Amino acid sequence: MNILDNNRLIEEGKMEEIPITDNHIHVDPYNGEGPVPVAEKFQRAGGNIMIIPNKPTWTVGNSCNLRTAMEMVIRYVNEINQNTDIKAFAVVGPHPAELTRIIKKGMELKEAEKIMMEAMGIAGEMVIEGEAIGIGEVGRPHYEVSADELEIHNRLILGAMEIASDADCAIQLHTESAKAEQFQEFAKMADDAGMEKHRVIKHFSGPFVQKDENYGLTPSLIATRKVVVEGLKKGNNFLMETDYLDDSSRPGAVLGPKTVPRRTIELIRKEILTEEDAYKIHVENVEKIYDINLDF
Numbered sequence: 040m041n042i043l044d045n046n047r048l049i050e051e052g053k054m055e056e057i058p059i060t061d062n063h064i065h066v067d068p069y070n071g072e073g074p075v076p077v078a079e080k081f082q083r084a085g086g087n088i089m090i091i092p093n094k095p096t097w098t099v100g101n102s103c104n105l106r107t108a109m110e111m112v113i114r115y116v117n118e119i120n121q122n123t124d125i126k127a128f129a130v131v132g133p134h135p136a137e138l139t140r141i142i143k144k145g146m147e148l149k150e151a152e153k154i155m156m157e158a159m160g161i162a163g164e165m166v167i168e169g170e171a172i173g174i175g176e177v178g179r180p181h182y183e184v185s186a187d188e189l190e191i192h193n194r195l196i197l198g199a200m201e202i203a204s205d206a207d208c209a210i211q212l213h214t215e216s217a218k219a220e221q222f223q224e225f226a227k228m229a230d231d232a233g234m235e236k237h238r239v240i241k242h243f244s245g246p247f248v249q250k251d252e253n254y255g256l257t258p259s260l261i262a263t264r265k266v267v268v269e270g271l272k273k274g275n276n277f278l279m280e281t282d283y284l285d286d287s288s289r290p291g292a293v294l295g296p297k298t299v300p301r302r303t304i305e306l307i308r309k310e311i312l313t314e315e316d317a318y319k320i321h322v323e324n325v326e327k328i329y330d331i332n333l334d335f
Contacts, residue, residue: 057321059088059299059317060278060299061089061279062242062325064077064296066078066091066112069099069100070098071284071286073115075122078122078123080296081299085303086299089126091128092176093109093111096137105154108133109161109171113170129165129171130176130209131173132162135178135179136180155191159177162174163203163208173209173329174210175209175213175242177210178196178214179214179215181213197228200231203238204233207330209240211242214241217245217247219253225254226239236254237257240256241257243280244260244277248273248274249273257277257324260278261280262294271312275319275320281295281296
């Protein structure tokens with residue numbers, strides 16, 4: 040179904056116009072199409088809201104530092120908001136792979152941890168200043184690291200949650216594939232940091248929608264048909280995302296920018312997803328978790 044089909048159904052009164060959010064989508068003018076072209080593709084497919092994390096420093100050259108990478112995504116969000124009808128928001132933070140790369144260059148673990156923690160603090164300041172709505176994607180790698188490095192990553196997660204608690208904002212976690220055990224671990228970290236658990240978002244999540252699976256955290260479901268349909272069987276307490284990379288060397292990875300709106304509209308048309316649940320997922324959950332008013 041394309042956007043013309045969507046508009047026809049709306050005009051015929053067979054479907055309400057549902058605002059649609061992609062909770063984790065990248066834009067990259069260096070390696071891909073960049074902010075406005077990606078936003079326009081998303082909009083043509085029926086999308087309305089993009090939540091955009093900064094990409095890692097190495098994607099834009101060796102001269103980019105952690106602060107610059109975060110400043111870039113804020114600029115991209117502003118370009119989208121000024122040149123399209125999409126509502127775009129930034130989340131900022133040092134990707135966990137940054138620590139691995141710093142260590143591999145020969146830096147001492149203690150100094151590398153300090154640099155990462157300082158970047159977390161910068162991210163918190165950007166939220167407090169109103170330039171971003173959350174901290175992310177932060178966390179720990181999806182690949183194996185040494186026990187010493189993993190210990191640092193876990194301290195950084197706790198530190199990021201403490202900063203997010205102080206900044207009164209959400210946090211997007213990048214981690215290994217997480218099941219109930221990992222959700223429980225992150226929920227305890229949130230408790231220790233004094234952070235509201237529902238504002239801890241597990242990016243690239245499977246359909247862990249029930250509380251006995253996610254321990255009060257919010258899963259951001261990767262928007263494959265299988266994952267979303269399985270999630271809907273359990274409830275509507277989740278977000279949807281593509282983790283689109285906007286990288287010409289990996290076209291359409293992880294999922295294309297049109298996926299979330301197309302998946303949402305497809306599932307409404309097939310009566311697997313109700314319009315009420317779609318509004319809850321794409322508007323109400325987003326507003327509650329990020330403490331923003333989408334005005335839909």
